[in-house]
Amino acid sequence: MGARPESGSRTPVELPRMPAVGALHRRALLGALPGLGKGRRGPDLPAVELTVGGVSVDRGQVADYDRVCGFRLSDRLPATFPHVMGFPLALRLMTAPDFPLPLIGLVHVGNRITTHRPITADETLDFTTYAENLRPHDRGRQVDVVLVGSVDGEEVWRGVSTYLGRERKPGGREAGERPAAPTATASWRVEPRIGTEYARVSGDHNPIHTSRLGARLFGFRRPIAHGMWSKARCLAALEARLPDVYTVEVAFKLPVPLPSTVSFALLPDGGFALHDSRGRPHLTGSVR
Numbered sequence: 001m002g003a004r005p006e007s008g009s010r011t012p013v014e015l016p017r018m019p020a021v022g023a024l025h026r027r028a029l030l031g032a033l034p035g036l037g038k039g040r041r042g043p044d045l046p047a048v049e050l051t052v053g054g055v056s057v058d059r060g061q062v063a064d065y066d067r068v069c070g071f072r073l074s075d076r077l078p079a080t081f082p083h084v085m086g087f088p089l090a091l092r093l094m095t096a097p098d099f100p101l102p103l104i105g106l107v108h109v110g111n112r113i114t115t116h117r118p119i120t121a122d123e124t125l126d127f128t129t130y131a132e133n134l135r136p137h138d139r140g141r142q143v144d145v146v147l148v149g150s151v152d153g154e155e156v157w158r159g160v161s162t163y164l165g166r167e168r169k170p171g172g173r174e175a176g177e178r179p180a181a182p183t184a185t186a187s188w189r190v191e192p193r194i195g196t197e198y199a200r201v202s203g204d205h206n207p208i209h210t211s212r213l214g215a216r217l218f219g220f221r222r223p224i225a226h227g228m229w230s231k232a233r234c235l236a237a238l239e240a241r242l243p244d245v246y247t248v249e250v251a252f253k254l255p256v257p258l259p260s261t262v263s264f265a266l267l268p269d270g271g272f273a274l275h276d277s278r279g280r281p282h283l284t285g286s287v288r
Helices: 021-032 059-069 081-094 193-202 212-217 227-237
Strands: 011-015 048-056 107-115 124-137 140-151 154-166 186-190 246-252 260-266 272-275 281-287
Touching: 021 081, 048 081, 059 081, 059 193, 059 227, 081 124, 081 140, 081 154, 081 193, 107 227, 124 154, 193 227, 227 246, 227 260, 227 272, 227 281
Parallel strands: 011 048
Antiparallel strands: 048 124, 107 154, 107 246, 124 140, 140 154, 186 260, 246 281, 260 272, 272 281
């Protein structure tokens, strides 16, 4: 099933500009309607890589992003911001008719970012995206969507987002003791506005983050925070400790309902975690 295309077998497709996110979300919603879009999806990953060149940084967007996620204002981009810049390109890939998993209902279960050097707000980036490693999961199938940012032909940033397409209902969970939550370093109140504000600065307007009705349609009692907001908020708390070159990887666990109070903790092994008031993990991460 879905063998990983080798890089040489993917067809490069250069787009003249970043796609319009709104149109892509409408396409995804239309394809999710009963009777539409069925039978078009292939069993394998699309053998293409999409590219957009010459993407400049919107300083106003960066400032808004810094405020929403808790970063200090700086000419250096937060490590998570290129994900936002290239998100429309990745969304174009995932809303293509031959992408094997429908966008609506996809669960973001993990993200790994590598910064090869600091990126400043006056730089212009080229972005490339492709999908790889379609594989089975207990609840369906998973896929990695790779997004690469380059400057003058040199890769400076790479992000890998892992998504789960749920195709089977989860079975019963085995009973067992939950490990004790780590001692909190900080406690944050996450207000409902975080869903709409992060959607505005990131372009990710998935209704599970911004609408009570949209959240209920997918089994949530109320909207949930974007996983990438949670990751960015944790990195903002670590900002003074981060080196110039590093990889930060997170696994998204339980969603963060809006509103809620979450606890951030530094782990003895150098990692970090985000937990709810009952000690259940929302996110676990590591920096190396």
